[in-house]
Amino acid sequence: MEAGALTPEAFGRLLLTLDADRERAGEKYEDLRRTLIRFFEWRGAPFPEEHADEALNRVARRLAEGVDVRNVRAYCHEVARLIFLETTKGADGRKEPLDSLKSEPAAADAAGESAEKEQRLACLEDCLRALPAESAELITEYYRHEGRARIERRTAMAKALGLRRDALANRAQRLRDRLEHCVSLCLRRK
Amino acid sequence: MRRYLLGEMTEAERAALEREYFADGRLFELMVRAENELVDEYARGLLPPPARERFERHYLSHPARRARARFAEALAAKLGETGAAAAAEPPHAKPLWRSRPAFLRAPALAWALSAALLLAAAGAAWLRLETRAPRHETAKTEVPRAAQETRAGEPPAPVADGRPADGRPPAEPGRTRTEQRGVAPAPTPAAKPAPTFATLVLTIGSTRSAGAAPHALLAIPARTEKARLQLNLRESDYKSYRAALKAVGGTDVYAWERVNSRVTKSGVTITLTVPARMLADGDYLLTLSGVGESGELEDVSKSLFRVRKD
Numbered sequence: 438m439e440a441g442a443l444t445p446e447a448f449g450r451l452l453l454t455l456d457a458d459r460e461r462a463g464e465k466y467e468d469l470r471r472t473l474i475r476f477f478e479w480r481g482a483p484f485p486e487e488h489a490d491e492a493l494n495r496v497a498r499r500l501a502e503g504v505d506v507r508n509v510r511a512y513c514h515e516v517a518r519l520i521f522l523e524t525t526k527g528a529d530g531r532k533e534p535l536d537s538l539k540s541e542p543a544a545a546d547a548a549g550e551s552a553e554k555e556q557r558l559a560c561l562e563d564c565l566r567a568l569p570a571e572s573a574e575l576i577t578e579y580y581r582h583e584g585r586a587r588i589e590r591r592t593a594m595a596k597a598l599g600l601r602r603d604a605l606a607n608r609a610q611r612l613r614d615r616l617e618h619c620v621s622l623c624l625r626r627k
Numbered sequence: 628m629r630r631y632l633l634g635e636m637t638e639a640e641r642a643a644l645e646r647e648y649f650a651d652g653r654l655f656e657l658m659v660r661a662e663n664e665l666v667d668e669y670a671r672g673l674l675p676p677p678a679r680e681r682f683e684r685h686y687l688s689h690p691a692r693r694a695r696a697r698f699a700e701a702l703a704a705k706l707g708e709t710g711a712a713a714a715a716e717p718p719h720a721k722p723l724w725r726s727r728p729a730f731l732r733a734p735a736l737a738w739a740l741s742a743a744l745l746l747a748a749a750g751a752a753w754l755r756l757e758t759r760a761p762r763h764e765t766a767k768t769e770v771p772r773a774a775q776e777t778r779a780g781e782p783p784a785p786v787a788d789g790r791p792a793d794g795r796p797p798a799e800p801g802r803t804r805t806e807q808r809g810v811a812p813a814p815t816p817a818a819k820p821a822p823t824f825a826t827l828v829l830t831i832g833s834t835r836s837a838g839a840a841p842h843a844l845l846a847i848p849a850r851t852e853k854a855r856l857q858l859n860l861r862e863s864d865y866k867s868y869r870a871a872l873k874a875v876g877g878t879d880v881y882a883w884e885r886v887n888s889r890v891t892k893s894g895v896t897i898t899l900t901v902p903a904r905m906l907a908d909g910d911y912l913l914t915l916s917g918v919g920e921s922g923e924l925e926d927v928s929k930s931l932f933r934v935r936k937d
Contacts, residue, residue: 468652472648472649472652472655475655475658475659475662476645476649478689478691478692479631479632479662479692481634481688481689485691508650510649510650511646511649511650513649514645514646514649514650518642518645554697554700554701557697557698557700557701558701558704558705560701561698561701561702561705562705565705577705577706580667580702580706581706583671583673583926584926584927584928584929585831585926585927585928587925587926588864588917588925588926588927591925592864602919603653606656606660607656610656610659610660610663613663613702616698616702617695617698620698620701621694621698
């Protein structure tokens with residue numbers, strides 16, 4: 438990986454390239470970071486969040502150096518692919534956690550697994566309680582059903598909320614991401 | 628998308644899809660949703676065995692993805708509890724979208740049972756066997772049917788509204804059209820014609836349609852070439868459908884992509900055809916998924932039926 442911290446100027450340049458409006462640029466930055474994290478997760482890279490930040494840093498530095506980037510997201514993808522290749526060739530320099538973790542499910546004893554499940558469920562309940570009531574209601578309703586009932590319920594929800602089904606799906610997805618992140622933090626604390 | 632998530636794509640296919648989802652934020656959101664659907668199905672035990680095995684071997688090999696699957700398990704467990712509690716709530720305490728009858732708010736974990744309810748919903752299910760050309764006029768109609776059947780998933784449309792195209796009432800379960808017409812069977816077994824299709828018609832309602840209903844049985848006479856599964860829906864919410872057939876407790880048998888529906892007077896019909904040789908005696912689960920406007924997949928129905936080869 439390339440060394441060197443990101444300067445405020447380089448970061449500012451990246452935001453400006455994403456959008457002239459600072460607030461919208463911030464949102465686009467978060468969207469791009471989220472895409473990068475999933476890319477590394479889906480590819481099976483060892484440290485998705487760190488790789489995503491590394492990709493953004495490299496892109497920001499290139500922009501600060503005056504490289505003309507017409508499509509930031511496409512450029513990010515190319516940089517992310519390069520970083521991924523580096524991780525597979527061991528250029529990362531760190532020990533990858535995958536091999537050691539692969540055997541975790543088999544190694545874990547049943548009692549430990551059961552306790553972990555209970556902890557996760559307790560964390561989920563805490564995180565649901567921490568959400569605004571309407572958000573908690575939305576996510577439980579959105580993901581509860583299966584099959585035909587699920588479709589009918591989602592259609593009814595969208596209608597009741599005055600949203601398109603896609604917009605409702607995005608809202609539910611964001612809530613789910615928040616909830617998942619909250620549960621992850623809660624488990625680390627425990 | 629599932630092939631990508633399950634590591635079944637070639638490197639070139641992966642890179643192409645990645646370029647697309649980096650360029651199109653909406654596609655990325657669909658990918659995320661597809662991943663959630665996948666982990667939710669795994670958490671609820673709804674993945675067919677080969678996909679489940681692939682999921683466990685590939686998807687769960689990464690710690691972040693494994694954490695996502697465990698989150699889905701916790702969410703499924705929690706929603707199961709919430710669903711049970713919600714059923715006991717007074718109606719006035721519920722938000723607008725929860726104003727539907729309580730039986731529509733069954734716990735998601737009970738979906739496996741809903742397949743049985745759907746089976747019960749198949750109140751109009753009956754078996755209709757079509758034999759090849761006992762009379763000259765029938766032979767004429769069967770030829771174009773057989774030609775249409777070569778296009779998997781496309782409705783050949785010989786039947787509308789659960790009734791034969793000639794407007795007569797449907798055959799009773801286990802009875803052939805030939806029998807209903809009163810046409811005498813061929814005089815000797817050697818001369819008896821082999822059926823072209825064995826057809827099972829399933830009426831897909833919703834889990835509300837629970838009630839007593841006969842078991843859906845697809846009887847396939849010897850030398851039948853194809854089995855036809857006709858699904859009658861009340862309405863069509865999707866531009867196309869995907870269907871998958873698997874043996875209960877066994878392997879995937881057949882899958883149909885981009886299946887179109889056909890609008891009839893009383894609803895929508897989807898016709899699926901599978902070579903009869905691919906079916907053996909036993910129980911089967913047919914899953915129908917709708918493809919939404921932006922490409923996302925949603926389960927529409929799951930139908931259980933039994934195959935008996937005569």
